[in-house]
Amino acid sequence: MFPVSRFRGRFRTKTSWSLWTPAQISTSIWFDASDAATITLNGSTVSQWRDKSGAARHMSQATAASQPTYIASSINGRAVVSLDGSNDWMSGATGLSGSSYSVFGVLRIRNATTAQQGALCNDVSGTAPSVYWQPSSGTLNVYNGTYVASGTYTANQIDMIGATQTASTLTVYRSGVVAGTGGAVTAPNNTGWQIGRLGLGTAPGFNYASVDWAEMLTLNSVDTTTRKIIEGYLAWKWGGF
């Protein structure tokens, strides 16, 4: 949390003044690495990352060797869940339904390698939505049945990604700026999420990602006003001061 002395902004509710957080909207999942209370450690690795949406769609990894590392002070001095790009991954339920949804997150892909790196993906091969780094183009892509590039991604760049899918259009945002659009729609597969790898499961493998996840959340829809508030929240928390 921000130091008390910096609690100058207030969001009025019926009962109190409080800072805006995603708790004030309806999220399908909400993972926040800076909230240590949501992290279950197995030594220095993470066996469970608990969902703050209220729906208990926690992500977990029972195999110790595949558990990501918890780094207490990383992006903007806050904690991240760090996946090694070798065999780390976690999975949980999506909670998405219908063909409209939105995904937001702050992440850092540490290495530029020759393979695709799945940062946040559906856990069934070829199903949407997915966020991954594409080596052939050097771009951060979002998949919704087709692949929408969102501009060049440089290794170790701290980035805020957003994607809103309506019945007809996928719009991808980088730090609040429209970075790509696509028209095709694949309804989200609700069998589950995984972070740290693509859900291909076939050659050349799972496409593990060397990615630090700071925060991610999904909604079953989003309006422009809410999108901008989420962007402001993530930008100031992970890339403000």
Add this chain to the structure above:
Amino acid sequence: MPMELVRKLPYDHPYRWDGTLFGGPKLWRPNEIQTALWLDAEDASTITLNGSTVSQWADKSGNNRHFSQATAASQPAYNLTAFGGRPALSFDGVDDRLGAALDFTATGMSWYVVCQRTSATPSTQTVISSAAGNTYLPIAASGNSTTQVFRINAANDPASLSAYLTGVMVKDKNSTPTITRNDIFNSLRNAGIVESLGCPAFAFAPQIGLSAGGYQLAGLVSEVIVSVNDSSTVERQIIEGYLAWKWALEGSLPAGHPYKNLPPTV
């Protein structure tokens, strides 16, 4: 790094400048002070395009000192990413320039410019000048002349074509001007680098990109701020901090600068 994500938000994003809803600060901007001129390439609403070139760069100070160029061939280009991935007006080093009306009559004022050469030639380049040729703020000046009021010696010019802040503070029309570059004025002054050839009355028709002496700018200009008086040290450092953090030049601020580690807030 502080501000890494916030300053990537679009200029008109509702939370680009104000993070109070999320526990952050409200960032300081030049509208907190009285300015004589404020040109900001990041604010696309102030740019009038003629295709891909700029026919007018509108003043945000409220004084309507808009800089314009009617001749298409002399209009600078507008490039959204030229200045380290950020917007800038790009002057061609040949004949590009923008001019404003003759009404800068104050005897004291302070100029701040975010700029960058993109070519080493011509060796002397002008950012702001008088159309009459007696006043200009050169990025690089290898020569000297009686018409030259401000000069940064070649030895202290940016060795590379790097982006930087430059500032000139005119206390009155006959005093020694104070020149800063990334707030290294003290070292410049102590080294005796600042040239003083006498400062003419600051009543001139300013233009950006070309001086009457023909010292064309082959480079970029992203923001220009003129405060109405010679800035106090506090005000100068606030403006430097604002510009540095906005244009990702904070690394160029010297150690000990009050805004070296965080931008100014209100």
